[in-house]
Amino acid sequence: xxxxxxxxxxxxWFRTITTRxxxxxxxxxxxxxxxxSIRPLEIDxxxxxxxxxxxxxxxxxxxxxxxxxxxxxxxxxxxxxxxEANNIALIRAIEPINGIDAHLHFYIKPQSVNxxxxxxxxxxxxxxxxxxxxxENVKKDDLIAELRPATKGASGMNVVKELMFGVPGTSLNYxxxxxVNVRIEESDNCTKYYALEDGLVTFSNNHLDVxxxxxxxxxxxxxxxxxxxxGHVQIVGNVLNGFNIRGAKSINIRGNVGSCRLESDGxxxxxxxAADLEDAQGEIISHNGNIIARYLDGVKINCAGDLIVxxxxxxxxxxxxxxxxxxxxxxIGGKIQALRGIEAANIGSDRSSAKTILICGxxxxxxxxxxxxxxxxxxxxxxxxxxxxxxxPILRNPDxxxxxxxxxxxxxxxxxxxxxxxxxxxENCRKEITKLRSSEISNSIPRINIGKKLEKDTTIxxxxxxxxxxxxxxxxxxxxxxxxxxxxVRILNYMKLI
Numbered sequence: 001x002x003x004x005x006x007x008x009x010x011x012x013w014f015r016t017i018t019t020r021x022x023x024x025x026x027x028x029x030x031x032x033x034x035x036x037s038i039r040p041l042e043i044d045x046x047x048x049x050x051x052x053x054x055x056x057x058x059x060x061x062x063x064x065x066x067x068x069x070x071x072x073x074x075x076x077x078x079x080x081x082x083x084e085a086n087n088i089a090l091i092r093a094i095e096p097i098n099g100i101d102a103h104l105h106f107y108i109k110p111q112s113v114n115x116x117x118x119x120x121x122x123x124x125x126x127x128x129x130x131x132x133x134x135x136e137n138v139k140k141d142d143l144i145a146e147l148r149p150a151t152k153g154a155s156g157m158n159v160v161k162e163l164m165f166g167v168p169g170t171s172l173n174y175x176x177x178x179x180v181n182v183r184i185e186e187s188d189n190c191t192k193y194y195a196l197e198d199g200l201v202t203f204s205n206n207h208l209d210v211x212x213x214x215x216x217x218x219x220x221x222x223x224x225x226x227x228x229x230x231g232h233v234q235i236v237g238n239v240l241n242g243f244n245i246r247g248a249k250s251i252n253i254r255g256n257v258g259s260c261r262l263e264s265d266g267x268x269x270x271x272x273x274a275a276d277l278e279d280a281q282g283e284i285i286s287h288n289g290n291i292i293a294r295y296l297d298g299v300k301i302n303c304a305g306d307l308i309v310x311x312x313x314x315x316x317x318x319x320x321x322x323x324x325x326x327x328x329x330x331x332i333g334g335k336i337q338a339l340r341g342i343e344a345a346n347i348g349s350d351r352s353s354a355k356t357i358l359i360c361g362x363x364x365x366x367x368x369x370x371x372x373x374x375x376x377x378x379x380x381x382x383x384x385x386x387x388x389x390x391x392x393p394i395l396r397n398p399d400x401x402x403x404x405x406x407x408x409x410x411x412x413x414x415x416x417x418x419x420x421x422x423x424x425x426x427e428n429c430r431k432e433i434t435k436l437r438s439s440e441i442s443n444s445i446p447r448i449n450i451g452k453k454l455e456k457d458t459t460i461x462x463x464x465x466x467x468x469x470x471x472x473x474x475x476x477x478x479x480x481x482x483x484x485x486x487x488x489v490r491i492l493n494y495m496k497l498i
Contacts, residue, residue, distance in 0.1 A: 010035060013160075014061035020048045021079060025061050025090075031158035034063045034091035038079045048079045058091065065159045066092045091159050099153035099169030104176060104208070106145045110201035111135040111214070137230045138195045138210060145201075145208065147176055147191040179209030198230040198248075212249065219255070220245065232266075241277060250289065258282070264289060267305070274299050290322070298334075302365075307338070315354050319364040321443075323497055327451050332356060339363040341445035341497040348455030350473075356455075361446025361463040366436045373429050380422050380429070387419045445497055448480040460489065 013034070014025040023038045040048045054076065058064065071088050078085040111134065138144060153166030178184065181196045195201070199212040212231030216224055219237035226244045227233055233247030238255035239262075245251055246263045253262075256272035259281035267289035276282030276298035283300045284291055290305035297314045301307060306322035313326055315333035324336055326344035333354025336342060341360050348356040394400050394412060402409075446462040454474040461467040462482035468489050483490040 013063070014057075016057060016060075020046060023049075023057060025057075025063065026087075027063070027159055031160050031162065032093040032095075033089050034058075034065070034159045036075055036088050036090045037084075037086040038075060039084045040079050040082045048082070049076060051076060062161065063091055063159045064161055065094055065157065068092060093158045093164065094156040096156035096164045096166035097154040098166040099151040100148075101169040102150040102172045103148055104145050104203075105148050106201070106203075108138045108142060108144050108195075108201050109136040110144075110203040110208075134225065135200045135214075137228070138199060138201055139230075140195055140197050142195045144182065144193045144195055144210070145203075146193065147172075149189055174206050177207045179207065181210035181212075182208055200229065200231070214247070233264075238272070241281070261285070263287075267292065270294065273297065276300075304365075306340075313344075321363055321365060323445070325497075331358070335359070337362070337364050339366075339440065339443055339445070341447040341449070343449035343451070343497055345451035346453050346455075347448075347450060348458040350455050355457070355459065357459045357461075357467075358448055359461045359467075360448055361444045363440050363443075366440045370433055370436055373433055377426060377429050380426055384419065384422045384426070387415055387422070391415050391419060446482060447495070447497060449494060449497060450474060450476070450478050450480065452477065454480075 010026045010028045010033075012024060013027040016023050019041065021038050021040050023036065026035045026037075027033070028035075038049070051072065054072065068089055068091065072090055075085045075088045075090065150169030150171050152168045155166060156164040158164055176191075178193060181199065183194050183196055185192045185194065193208055195210045197210055197212060199210045200214055202209050202211055213234060214227065214229045214231060215234045215236070216227075217236045218224070220227065220235055220239040220243050224243070228246045230248045232249045233245055233251045235245075235251075235253045235255065239245060239253060239257045239260050241258035241260065243258075244261040244263075248265050250266040251262055251264045251268045253270045253272070257270055257274040259276050261281075261283045262268055262270075262274075263283075263285045265287045268284055268286050268291045270284075270293040273295040274282065274284065274293055274297070275295075282298060283302075284293075284296075285302045286304055288304050290308060291301060291303045292308045294309070295311045295314075296309055296316050297312075299316050301316055301318035301320070303318070303320045303322065305320075307313075307318060307320045307324045309324075309326045309329050311329045313324075313329070313331045313334070313336065316336070317334055318324065318336045318338075320336070320338040321340075322338065323340045324331075324338040324342040324344070326342075328345045330346040330349075331342075331344045332347075332349045332352050333356055335357040337359040339360075339362060342358055347358065391412060394416070444463065448460060448462075452475070454470060456470050456473045459467050459469045460480065465482050465484070466487065468487075470489070474491065477494045479492045479495045481490045481492060
């Protein structure tokens with residue numbers, strides 16, 4: 001029920017008296033509400049007023065609008081109980097609708113503080129400070145935004161049937177410009193903007209564009225959250241513990257990295273230190289590029305290209321498909337495996353209890369995949385053997401199948417087809433293993449280069465040959481290779497890793 005206004009804010013509009021009731025209608029001074037007061041006359045046992053009769057009074061009084069149904073029912077029920085009802089709001093004006101200003105409507109959340117976006121994050125999502133979703137990745141040909149023109153709005157009507165006009169929307173008083181990675185289409189009286197490449201949408205100073213580089217000019221912390229971007233990620237500050245970054249094209253960090261997961265299909269460059277301060281939380285993964293860092297401490301590394309470190313690799317677990325180059329730096333502790341060889345100025349330490357293990361000339365990634373295939377081959381062979389035992393007579397004499405009942409023929413033919421499919425899978429597995437081994441052999445460089453010193457008790461392995469623990473310190477610039485004849489290490493004059 002609408003709260004009644006004081007008498008000074010409305011005026012009497014209409015009165016009527018019948019043998020059953022006395023009714024007065026008043027109207028608010030702004031002509032937006034009709035109030036009714038009704039008093040029953042002393043007529044027992046009769047209906048004082050009906051809804052249809054009340055509507056007829058409204059028509060006679062020349063008032064109309066949005067009926068407040070609950071209030072109208074209340075007034076009728078009250079007076080029909082021989083009670084008075086006073087100052088009840090009965091009709092409300094039909095408000096005009098203001099027009100909408102011309103605006104840029106976004107379908108992809110841009111990296112900007114000046115945008116209007118329909119689907120803001122709820123307060124419950126905002127509580128997850130690791131996943132703030134400060135922007136959205138856009139794909140090529142995605143609809144980014146559309147420039148919607150101003151609308152006129154719609155007129156309304158006050159309670160005495162006079163038109164009320166809405167305020168029309170205003171046109172833009174500036175132009176929207178767009179960059180080279182955006183194309184436009186004119187459609188349905190609006191301008192639509194599409195992405196020409198993957199990246200993030202930027203909107204600043206009325207300029208719309210798509211960039212494949214996300215630049216963070218501060219630390220990655222609770223103000224930024226985790227990053228998952230389809231392009232290049234550049235971070236001017238540090239990456240704090242617990243925040244993960246994926247930059248599909250590359251990651252470039254000017255500061256230090258805590259216990260975080262960094263992942264990219266391209267190069268990952270860290271100008272500072274990457275240290276796993278929370279046990280087994282730090283991980284750096286480059287699926288197709290190189291990893292370049294100043295200092296690595298306790299980090300798990302998986303690199304498809306080369307691992308290049310300027311100062312030190314300490315107590316890390318690294319699987320590298322290219323080379324590990326730590327010159328003029330040091331490798332101390334951990335387990336480093338590289339398909340295309342390892343080179344460092346210093347290897348091991350006489351002042352650290354961390355055991356150093358180096359493996360070169362073989363691929364951990366390829367070896368894992370081959371083991372997966374071999375397990376698949378064992379399972380497939382078992383299926384082949386079971387089916388072969390069932391259909392062996394038919395394989396020897398295919399004519400037998402024609403003498404079987406129809407439903408048995410279908411079953412046998414399905415078994416034969418499955419048998420042939422499994423044989424084909426086995427052949428594909430063998431081919432993949434051959435291809436992997438060939439790739440590993442062609443890229444293998446089973447060689448370790450020492451720039452200055454290799455400490456004793458360092459364990460090294462070349463390819464799949466037995467590991468050897470060095471029993472003395474080597475204090476010269478040398479190349480180490482495996483001596484197959486004596487099953488030990490051959491110390492050679494220094495040779496570059498090819």
